[in-house]
Amino acid sequence: MTELRHRGTTENDIQQQQSEDKGSENEGKAEKDGASDSEAKPDKGLPEGPASADDxxxxxxxxxxxxxxxxxxxxxxxxxxxxxxxxxxxxxxxGPMVLMMIVLCVQIKCFQEIIHIGYSVYHSYHLPWFRTLSWYFLLCVNYFFYGETVTDYFSNLVQREEPLRILSKYHRLISFALYLTGFCMFVLSLVKKHYRLQFYMFGWTHVTLLIVVTQSHLIIHNLFEGMIWFIVPISCVICNDIMAYMFGFFFGRTPLIKLSPKKTWEGFIGGFFSTVVFGILLSYVMSGYSFFVCPVEFNSDRNSFEVDCEPSDLFQLQDYALPTALQSLTGWPTVRLYPFQIHSIALSAFASLMGPFGGFFASGFKRAFKIKDFANTIPGHGGIMDRFDCQYLMATFVNVYIASFIRGPNPAKVVQQLLALRLDQQLHIFNSLKTHLTERGLLEEAA
Missing domain, CATH: 1.10.1220 (Arc Repressor Mutant)
Structure with missing residues (x-):
């Protein structure tokens, strides 16, 4: 009897999978023949998401x-x-600490909106522990990432406090133990006849964590490099979103992409040029203030976080020779700019050209589950995720850009790491460095 029941369940699964594959083939044929989204056959195997209300x-x-x-x-x-x-x-x-807390709150809200969609779509199956485990994994991943950040950027504070020093030393072991606990809880929660669905939701949670938590962690890293690396990219995405909407609203005629029928080429192009100009002007204004350009550092003497430094060459005005064509057009042989303004062109260009694809991705996700918005948090805009779908791609790009073209070795961090070593290790490094500098002729050899 058990074998027959198992065989019947397997046959049902096969029939359901064949039905889904057939629906996918029909949809692919419709797209190949040039059919619009409304003409293509809908996904038969996907339940609909929660209906949107007038907010x-x-x-x-x-x-x-x-x-x-x-x-x-x-x-x-x-x-x-x-x-x-x-x-x-x-x-x-x-200030920066409030910004970090806001980023954390936005991350939690975005995670809640995506997980809620998954729960609303599959709630009829009454999956045990799904929501609890989802939030538990969010806690584990945040503990890991934020612990790594604190250890990396505030090692002097960590080394000074005994509990923090212990947590820092065994941080990855604790993080792994927490995740392993959640993994075992998931295995124990598996219910017969719903295995495949439960693994769908397990993957749903982990992809959401990858998209939301990892990107918000990169935003925090950008913020530690100086608030200008946080404000300018975010402002460029906001400017592009607004200007693309404005140009598309008043001048839009040519559709841009089927995923977002309201997006037009006129809005896309108008948003690009507007964002580049905006990024250059905003960078010029912010580069003159140390509050925006200095990294966030912990002052152990005052026991507080501070934003105070001597601005680097990146934020010092320099003369740049204009091309001959621009010299004849403007009459200026040179122009004074902050070097950061040159970098802002790359940031604003990415925000305009690649940032919108985060929105297109979100549009495809919403269409797959037949929902208008992720939530009804902001009237006229949808959920928090609807407003930050482009920001996550931007955060990754900024972090990669800083690592590739901006960040170099940080002497302050090296000194902090050296002071955390044992005295004999510090003495060994001192003697090695002394020998190296003597061989290079930078130090006189002792008699």
Missing amino acids: TPEVLNKALSGLSSRWKNWWVRGILTLAMILFFFIIIYL
Whole structure:
């Protein structure tokens, strides 16, 4: 009887898989024949996500009741965009530590929105421990990443405090033990006849962690290099989003991509040039303030985090000779710029050309589960993930860009690591360094 039941379950699984494959083949044929998204056959094996509701505040609905839906949406998005920009200015004023906490809160909210979609799609199966394990894995991954960050950037604080020193020494072992505990809990939670679905959701959680937590960790790393590496890229993405929407709203005629029918080539091109100009101007303004360009460091004497330094050459005005064509056009042989402004062109270009693909990816995800937005957190904009879908690609690019073209060896970190060694190890390194410098002729050999 058990064998027959197992055989029946297997045959049902095979039939379901064949149905899904057949649906995929039909969809591929429709796309090959040039059919639109509405003409292609929908995925038969995918449940629908939660339905979106009208999240516009009642006061705005009454105030804009006389407008068409197109202009009503324009005003709602515009008002909420200005509110979010004002909030962004406030948290910048409050300093880097508040920014880090905001990044953590945004990360948690984005994770919640994506996990909620998975739970809403598959909630009828009553999978045990799915939500609990999802949040547990979020805790484990954050403990690992933030522990690595604290150990890397604030080693003098870690070495000074005994509990932190112990946690730092065994940090990876503790992180692995925490993850292993969650892994075992998942295995113990497996339910007969729902194995495949549970492994789907296990993969769902881990891909979400990869996208959300890893990228937010890179944002924190960029912020430690100086708030300008955080503010300029994020501002460029925001500017591109706004200007692409504006150009597309007023001048858009040519569709850009099927995943987002409202995106147009006019908006894409207009957003690109606007963002490059915006990035150069914003970089010029911010490069003159040490508050924005100095790395975040921990002052052990004052027992506090500080942003104070002598700005590097990257943030010192320099003369650049203009090409002959521009000299004849402007009449200027040279122009004074901060070197960071040259780098800002690369940042703003990436925000305009590649950043939108994060939005296209999110659009494809939402279409796959037949939902309009990830959530209804922000009226006219959707969820937090809807506003930060382009930011995650940007965060990765900035981190790679800094590592490739900007960051060099940091003497302060080397000294901190040396002071953490035993005295005999420090003496050995001192003698080795002394011998090396003497051979190079930089030190006189002792008599």
